[in-house]
Amino acid sequence: MFAQQIFLPEVQRRRKSHRIGLNSSARFQRTLRFTKVMLIAGLVTTWTFCLGADPVLAQHSQAPVHFEPELLTQSDQDFLKLPDELLPAPAADESDSTNDQLMEDLRLLRQRLDLIENELAEERAQQKKSEFAAKAAKQKLPSIDWTAQLQVDTVFSDQSEENxxxxGNAPNGTxxxxxxxxxxxxxxxxxxYRIEMDFALPGRPxxxxxxxxxxxxxYFGTIRVGxxxxxxxxxxxxxxxFSTFMERGLADAIAPARNTGIAVHNxxxxQxxxxxxxxxKSGSDNYGDDTGDSPDWAFSHRIVWAPGLDKANTRYLNHFGFAHSIRRPDDRLYSIASTPEIRMSESGGASIPNFVNTGNIPASxxxxxxxxxxxxRGPLSFQTEYNYVQVDQINGPRVNFHGAYAxxxxxxxxxxxxxxxxQNKNSRPIGMFGRPIPFTNVLPAPGSTETPSGPGxxxxxxxxxxxxxxxxxxxGGNLHDLTFGVNWYLNPYTKVQFNxxxxxxxxxxxxxxxxxxVGMRVNWDF
Structure with a gap:
């Protein structure tokens, strides 16, 4: 049982190490290498005992058995350097029985090593299977985050008689x-994906x-359909x-709204x-529908250049952009209309009227x-846009309209x-401004425990x-607006605006x- 006493404790110790969690590929390979070294060492020891016990075998053995040191780790070499007194030679009259016992021990040791190798291989296969199953489950389950937004407005109006x-009359209201x-x-x-509905407009959502x-x-980047x-x-x-004012500027009346289509951004x-x-489709309604006998379409494109942009710090920014859209209007009719930079309406009731309006223009x-x-530049910012539209009338001259703001x-x-x-490789920016973040919060922000309280x-x-x-x-009219605003951010998701x-x-x-x-708005979103 000598080989069993020498090699089995170390094998059992390493087997235990694997069972408590050391299942990495490197440790697995190291264990197999060590057990093979132990097996070779056992064979060498057996052969040495046999030579010492049998004079005939010793006489015919001319070359000593040795290992190549570079094939063993330092710990393995030290392990094999056992003192001679730990290896007592059996008596000559017991040589046959000793050799038989050693060979039996080595056979059992080999069986145990094979068993360990098989168990470790099964454990690694099971681990890979579990990791693959976890990754597959994670990819199959879509994530979902709910969003909501409420904007409550109060408006006071004062018109001259000429206006x-x-x-028409512009009412007060909420x-x-x-x-x-x-x-x-x-x-x-x-x-x-994104699915968002608005319940503030008349009719169905x-x-x-x-x-x-x-x-x-x-070759494309991100493709979006809807x-x-x-x-x-x-x-x-x-x-x-995130808007600085309660409403967008007058020039926004020229910009196309949401429509159904397919787009690429990259x-x-x-960045x-x-x-x-x-x-x-150039004439989608508020429900994404667009039907009719006259086909309508639009091709729109935009390019943005932000020289010197630092993605980690946007307190200093230069932004330049250009966009173009060519369109065939729905039902061959095109129109532009706008109120001043304030909105107020009641379903089936009074509302702030359009101050400028082209009416329907037959256009190709x-x-x-x-x-x-x-x-x-830090807390100071400046923004301006110019919009131009050219309309080819079907039975009339080409007309041009303009709009701008600063x-x-x-x-x-x-x-x-x-x-x-x-923020990561799986999303693409589209060149716009985001959510202002106050240094201090008047009201606690959802999920935030670190921002100190203060004036917002x-x-x-x-x-x-x-x-x-x-x-x-x-x-259709010529309209100029002067707007002054004060915004109070109580936290990143709650804002009060005065215009x-x-x-x-x-x-x-x-x-x-x-x-x-005069308008006031309370904006809350998440």
Whole structure:
């Protein structure tokens, strides 16, 4: 039993190490190597005993048995250097029985080593199977995050008599500007989806962003199919929940809204260059539907350059963009209309009227062009856009309309307007602004325990905007707005806005008129 006494304790110790969790590939290979070394050592020991016990065998053995040291680890070499007194030779008259016993011990040792190898192989196979099953289960289950948004507005209006005659009465009131509920998530590694509905509009809930996308498509980037904004205009693409003012500028009336289609967006690794393009139905309604005998379509594309963009720090930003859209309007009719930069409506009741309106224009094709620019220098930011539209009338001259805005904002408390950048390889930015984060919170933010309490973030802003819908036989009006705003961010998800809007309208047959509006909004979202 000598070999069993020498080798089995060490084998059993290493076998125990594997059973308590050392199942890595490196330890597995090391155990197999060591057991094989022990087996060789056992054979050598047996052969040595046999030589010592049998004079005939000893006489015919000319070369000593030795190992190549470089084939053994230092610990294995030290283990084999046993003192001679631990290896007593059996008596000559017991040589046959001793040899038989040693051979039996080695046979049993080999069986035990084979058993250990098989058990370890089974454990590794089971571990790989479990890891694969866990990964597959994770990829098959889609993630889902609920989103919601509430915007409650209160508006006070004051019109001159000339303005009331030109556009009609603008009422005071309170309403839900937006009441939205949605779900957003991922499926497997590269799929994403978003389903968002608005309950504040009259009638059944309206479709907003309802789409599915696939990331990392070779040569394309991200492909998105569904109902969403066409790639046109910085202010149009930036989420209204992050907007500096209660409403977008007057030039936004020219930008296309959400439509049903397919689009691609991609960016360089640095995200300093981004591009988007897509094909859409040009006349989708609030439910994503577009039917009729006259085919309508739109091709829109946008490119953004953000030189010097630092994805880790967007307190300093330069943003330049260009967009173009060519369209065949739904039912061959095209129109542009806009209220001042304030909204108020009641289902079946009074609402703030449009101050400018082209009416329906019979048109074969429409071309839209956009130039956008923005700068951020810490708490100070500047943003401007110019929109141009060219309408080819079916039985009339080509007409052109224009719109623009420019605004400046300043965070008194030192925060800044953050630029939306992609956080991982499986998403792509589209060149827009994101959610401002206050240094301190008046109200605790959901899931936040680290932001200290304080006054929140305070932002001051001023904007000029313009929309000219007068050209040739179309006299839709010329409108200028001056807007001043104060924003109070109680936490990243709760904001109170105060706006003063002074529209100045020129309308054919009515001359120049003006009005004043004061609006307040409470915005909450997650």
């Amino acid at each position: 009331r005659l030109a556009v 309403d839900f500007r937006r009441a939205r509920l949605g779900a957003v998530g991922r499926y497997q590694e590269y799929y994403e 309206s479709f907003l962003d309802v789409w599915v996308g696939h990331h990392n498509v070779k 109902h969403f904004f066409e790639p046109f205009s910085l202010e149009r693409l930036s989420a209204n929940r 960016a360089t690794e640095s 300093r260059l981004m591009w988007q393009y897509g094909f859409f 094709t429409v071309d839209l062009i956009n130039f956008e620019m923005a700068f951020v 605004f400046v904002s300043w965070f008194v408390t030192g925060e800044h307007r953050p630029y939306a950048v992609a 973030a305070w932002e001051l802003a001023a904007r000029w905007s313009w929309l000219d819908l007068n050209d040739q036989n179309i006299q 003063y809007i002074h529209p100045i309208l020129y309308k054919q047959n009515f001359g120049t008129s003006s009005a004043n509006f």
